[in-house]
Amino acid sequence: MGIYANSCGFTSSFPLSVTFKLGEDMGNSLSLIMLAAWPAVAAMLFSRLTPRQALIWVPLLGYLLLPPVVGIDVPLLPILDKHAIPSLCAMLGAVMLRDRFPMPWIRLEGWVIVLIVLTLLTTNLTVATNPEPLIEGITYRPGLGLVDALHGTINTVLTLLPFLLGYLVLSSTDGIRAWMVALTLATLAYSLPMLLEIRLSPQLNVWIYGFFAHDFGQTIRYGGFRPMVFLEHGLWVAVFVVMGVICAAVALRDGNTLARARNIAVLVYLMAVLVLCKSVASLIYATLLVPIVLMTPPRLQVSIAAVLAALVMAYPLALWLGVMPTDAIRDFAVSMDAERGQSLEFRFINEQVLLDRASQKPLAGWGGWGRNLEVDPISGRFTTVTDGYWIVVMTTNGILGYVSIFGLLCGSVFRLWLATRSGPVDRWTAGLALIMAANLVDLVPNATVTPLTWMSAGALAGLSARGMRVGARKATPAPAARRAMKTVIG
Numbered sequence: 286m287g288i289y290a291n292s293c294g295f296t297s298s299f300p301l302s303v304t305f306k307l308g309e310d311m312g313n314s315l316s317l318i319m320l321a322a323w324p325a326v327a328a329m330l331f332s333r334l335t336p337r338q339a340l341i342w343v344p345l346l347g348y349l350l351l352p353p354v355v356g357i358d359v360p361l362l363p364i365l366d367k368h369a370i371p372s373l374c375a376m377l378g379a380v381m382l383r384d385r386f387p388m389p390w391i392r393l394e395g396w397v398i399v400l401i402v403l404t405l406l407t408t409n410l411t412v413a414t415n416p417e418p419l420i421e422g423i424t425y426r427p428g429l430g431l432v433d434a435l436h437g438t439i440n441t442v443l444t445l446l447p448f449l450l451g452y453l454v455l456s457s458t459d460g461i462r463a464w465m466v467a468l469t470l471a472t473l474a475y476s477l478p479m480l481l482e483i484r485l486s487p488q489l490n491v492w493i494y495g496f497f498a499h500d501f502g503q504t505i506r507y508g509g510f511r512p513m514v515f516l517e518h519g520l521w522v523a524v525f526v527v528m529g530v531i532c533a534a535v536a537l538r539d540g541n542t543l544a545r546a547r548n549i550a551v552l553v554y555l556m557a558v559l560v561l562c563k564s565v566a567s568l569i570y571a572t573l574l575v576p577i578v579l580m581t582p583p584r585l586q587v588s589i590a591a592v593l594a595a596l597v598m599a600y601p602l603a604l605w606l607g608v609m610p611t612d613a614i615r616d617f618a619v620s621m622d623a624e625r626g627q628s629l630e631f632r633f634i635n636e637q638v639l640l641d642r643a644s645q646k647p648l649a650g651w652g653g654w655g656r657n658l659e660v661d662p663i664s665g666r667f668t669t670v671t672d673g674y675w676i677v678v679m680t681t682n683g684i685l686g687y688v689s690i691f692g693l694l695c696g697s698v699f700r701l702w703l704a705t706r707s708g709p710v711d712r713w714t715a716g717l718a719l720i721m722a723a724n725l726v727d728l729v730p731n732a733t734v735t736p737l738t739w740m741s742a743g744a745l746a747g748l749s750a751r752g753m754r755v756g757a758r759k760a761t762p763a764p765a766a767r768r769a770m771k772t773v774i775g
Contacts, residue, residue, distance in 0.1 A: 315352075319350075320351060320357055327374035327375065327378060330343055331343070331382065336385045337386060337463060340379055340454055344371040345467055345471055349475055350515055352498075353367060354499075355494075357370075361435070368735070371736070372447050376449070387457070396700070400692045400693050401445060401693070403689040407683070408438055409437070410685065411437065411651075411681070412434040414648070415649075415652045416428045421662040426655055427654055433652065433653075446739075447736040447740040448739040448740065449743060451741065451743025451747060452744070456744055457751065458711050460748075461745075462713045465532040465535065468532045469551070473551070473555070481512075482512035482513065482514060486504065487504050489515065490513065498518070499517065507563050511564070519564065523568075530559055534574075534716070535578055535715075536552075538578060538579055552575075556571065566730065577719065578719060583705075583712050584709075586719055587710055590701075590715075593698075595695070595699075597675075597691070597729060598695045604636060615633065629730075636676055642669075643657075643679050646683060647683055648684060649686065652681060655667060658670075658671065672731060673729050673732060674728040674731070674732040675687065698745065701749045704748075714748060724738050
């Protein structure tokens with residue numbers, strides 16, 4: 286799946302063929318109405334739920350229900366899409382209701398501040414080092430200027446908002462449990478339209494928003510269809526289901542005797558849905574991690590998550606130095622599934638070409654507008670595809686961008702591991718660490734980073750900074766608030 290950065294860095298994941306605004310061939314008026322009306326939806330949620338529940342559901346529902354790959358094109362500002370608008374609404378609500386959250390906000394730790402500042406500086410350094418246009422044959426890719434610096438800076442802030450929300454508001458054992466309960470409920474609810482699309486083919490986005498979000502051919506797998514619903518790609522849906530599966534497994538381990546049969550049914554059902562998503566990688570994540578959740582102590586789970594995060598962080602260096610056993614991995618994949626093995630081989634070849642291009646501007650990368658890709662000067666077509674999020678960041682914003690972005694994502698798991706060395710960790714927190722680890726591993730072949738990923742990372746980093754025994758004091762109820770939702774997971 287191709288990924289494109291529209292200015293100088295740290296953008297959402299968009300297919301190369303997609304226009305970044307509503308046009309005659311890209312969605313109906315309902316797409317724009319839904320995006321524009323989301324602040325009103327957020328206001329309603331904040332008025333009816335507790336502040337923390339509203340903070341969870343505003344970005345979560347926005348991610349699941351708003352139209353993908355389109356946005357509101359505001360002059361002089363980057364595109365406001367389904368990732369940016371809910372995050373802005375959630376942050377505004379959090380600031381307005383700051384005194385009514387269960388716990389006071391915590392100050393950012395030094396490593397978080399350093400990496401956030403580095404992210405912002407790298408965005409502008411990318412612009413400063415890419416003023417020249419790229420002209421190759423019939424192709425023209427513009428140089429970067431002040432508008433790109435503005436767009437890049439705002440995009441970076443929007444990207445990091447969910448991390449900050451998780452860090453400031455969900456960074457308690459109660460907050461993490463509430464977050465994972467919401468993920469389970471959302472996965473169960475989302476499974477219904479997913480099952481519909483598995484039977485009929487991914488058509489809900491066409492029926493409701495008037496367009497298909499990606500290449501229809503990529504939804505056909507193993508004689509059936511991958512569901513997409515309102516996400517960018519079937520792989521995004523599968524990763525989301527993995528989150529729900531791990532949450533259900535934690536609930537089964539943590540639940541009481543009366544709830545156990547119900548929790549088993551939830552876990553088995555979500556595993557069946559995941560199988561029907563027809564994503565081999567996501568199925569492997571769940572198959573390996575669910576037994577770890579069910580059979581190992583929480584501290585060991587965090588250690589396993591930290592090891593996986595370390596491997597992800599080191600992956601580009603290992604590939605660059607030629608010590609990654611790509612041939613052995615390819616051969617194993619071919620023995621399991623010839624088609625998937627060939628796809629993996631293509632990814633390795635493609636990544637090496639892109640790494641060679643990244644090495645020409647290693648510090649801050651090439652920026653966006655396709656400048657980070659190889660192009661055929663005669664046909665004008667791109668000859669490389671940035672599938673993994675890591676290669677998107679590495680080619681677009683260089684080593685500095687990779688260190689800052691993946692430093693925050695992987696660093697949240699490392700920081701939790703350090704905190705567990707001096708204190709206990711509950712099962713929900715350990716489960717969220719494994720969710721982060723699965724999502725991080727998937728960022729190697731795919732660009733499945735979402736606001737849910739960033740919010741989870743922020744919650745882990747914030748809890749580690751507060752201390753592992755942190756709970757929450759009773760919140761001041763909202764005027765029309767429903768108390769904590771009754772859930773199916775006990």
